[in-house]
Amino acid sequence: MVGSFIPKNKKEALDLKAKYTELIPYSGGTDLMVENRKNPSYLFLGKLNELKGIKKTDGKIEIGAETTFTEALESPIIPQMMKDALILIAAPAIRNTGTFAGNIGNGSAKADSALIEYGLDAVITVESVRGERNIPIEDFYLGRKHIDLNEDEIITKITIPDIHPDFYSYEKVGGRKALAISRIAFLGILEMESDKIKSISVSFGAVSEKIIRYKDVEKMLIGLTKEEAKAKKDEFVKAYEDRMQLTEGRVSADYRKKVTIKLLKEFLKNGGI
Ligand SMILES: Cc1cc2nc3c(=O)[nH]c(=O)nc-3n(C[C@H](O)[C@H](O)[C@H](O)COP(=O)(O)OP(=O)(O)OC[C@H]3O[C@@H](n4cnc5c(N)ncnc54)[C@H](O)[C@@H]3O)c2cc1C
CATH class of the missing domain: 3.30.390.50 (CO dehydrogenase flavoprotein, C-terminal domain)
Incomplete structure (x- = not known):
C-alpha cells in the first residue's frame, strides 16, 4: 500500500501512475466506493481541469474523461441522444459526481453512456508517460471488468462525431x-x-x-x-x-x-x- 494521491495536473498524475501502478484512478467514486477492497491506494483525478470539459473541434466532440453527467446535460454541444441516456442515469446526486471515464472504467455492458459511444463509434484516449493511444470503443471494451488499459495508463478523453442524424x-x-x-x-x-x-x-x-x-x-x-x-x-x-x-x-x-x-x-x- 503506497497511500493515496491528489495530483494537481495531468503530468503529475501520469508520473504517479508510472511510479505506483497499483494506484486506482477515480473521480466520482460512485462505482468504486461501493466495492470492498482491502487497503486500496487511490489516485484522485477530480481536480484535473485538463481532464474536464467538452469542446467541439473539426466535426468532433471531445469529452474530458472526468466530466460529470450533469455538466454534459448542461452543455449545448452534447448530442440529444447522449442526453436522453444521461438523464436516465440514477438520480441527480449520482449524475453530479459520476463521470464518463468512471462509466466505462469497468467495461460494463450496462453502462448507459457506453451504449451511445458504441453507436457513435467513439474513440477512447488513454495516456501514460509513454504517450497516448486512441482506441475505438469496441476494441477498448474487452468484456466485463476488462478494458484495454495498461497498468500505467489512465483514460483522458472520449471523442464522438458531431452528427445530426435524420x-x-x-x-x-x-x-x-x-x-x-x-x-x-x-x-x-x-x-x-x-x-x-x-x-x-x-x-x-x-x-x-x-x-x-x-x-x-x-x-x-x-x-x-x-x-x-x-x-x-x-x-x-x-x-x-x-x-x-x-x-x-x-x-x-x-x-x-x-x-x-x-x-x-x-x-x-x-x-x-
Ligand atoms: C445508486 C447508483 C445508481 C447508478 N445508476 C446507474 C445508471 O442508471 N446507469 C449507469 O450507467 N450507471 C449507474 N451507476 C454506476 C455509476 O454511477 C456510473 O458508472 C458512473 O459513471 C461512475 O462514474 P464515477 O466517476 O463515479 O466512477 P468511479 O467510481 O470513480 O470509477 C469507476 C471505475 O472507473 C475507473 N476509472 C475512473 N476514472 C478513470 C480514469 N480516468 N482512467 C482509468 N480508470 C478510471 C475506476 O478505477 C473504477 O474502476 C449507478 C451507481 C449507483 C451507486
Whole structure:
C-alpha cells in the first residue's frame, strides 16, 4: 500500500501512475466506493481541469474523461441522444459526481453512456508517460471488468462525431421508471444522403457480456432507399435473431431476445423502413 494521491495536473498524475501502478484512478467514486477492497491506494483525478470539459473541434466532440453527467446535460454541444441516456442515469446526486471515464472504467455492458459511444463509434484516449493511444470503443471494451488499459495508463478523453442524424431511437428498459440499472438498452441511428441510407447503427446494451453491434449486418442496408430497405427488412431482423446470444441476467435470455427484436423492429418502422 503506497497511500493515496491528489495530483494537481495531468503530468503529475501520469508520473504517479508510472511510479505506483497499483494506484486506482477515480473521480466520482460512485462505482468504486461501493466495492470492498482491502487497503486500496487511490489516485484522485477530480481536480484535473485538463481532464474536464467538452469542446467541439473539426466535426468532433471531445469529452474530458472526468466530466460529470450533469455538466454534459448542461452543455449545448452534447448530442440529444447522449442526453436522453444521461438523464436516465440514477438520480441527480449520482449524475453530479459520476463521470464518463468512471462509466466505462469497468467495461460494463450496462453502462448507459457506453451504449451511445458504441453507436457513435467513439474513440477512447488513454495516456501514460509513454504517450497516448486512441482506441475505438469496441476494441477498448474487452468484456466485463476488462478494458484495454495498461497498468500505467489512465483514460483522458472520449471523442464522438458531431452528427445530426435524420432519425434515432434510444430506449432503456429498467426495473422501474427512475433509478434503474439497464436490463435492456437500445440505440438505433439512421443517417440519409438524399434518398439513400448513408449509415445505420444498431447497438444493444445490458443483454450480453459486451455491448452488441454488428457492423457487417448494418452494411446490408447501406446505399439503399427506404423502399429497397423495406424489402430486405425481414432478412435484416433475422440476422440479429440468428446471431444474438443473450445472457441470463435479472431477466431471462428469452425475454431479452423478444424485447431487443421488438425494439429493433420499432426503430426500423418509425425510421420509415
Ligand atoms: C445508486 C447508483 C445508481 C447508478 N445508476 C446507474 C445508471 O442508471 N446507469 C449507469 O450507467 N450507471 C449507474 N451507476 C454506476 C455509476 O454511477 C456510473 O458508472 C458512473 O459513471 C461512475 O462514474 P464515477 O466517476 O463515479 O466512477 P468511479 O467510481 O470513480 O470509477 C469507476 C471505475 O472507473 C475507473 N476509472 C475512473 N476514472 C478513470 C480514469 N480516468 N482512467 C482509468 N480508470 C478510471 C475506476 O478505477 C473504477 O474502476 C449507478 C451507481 C449507483 C451507486
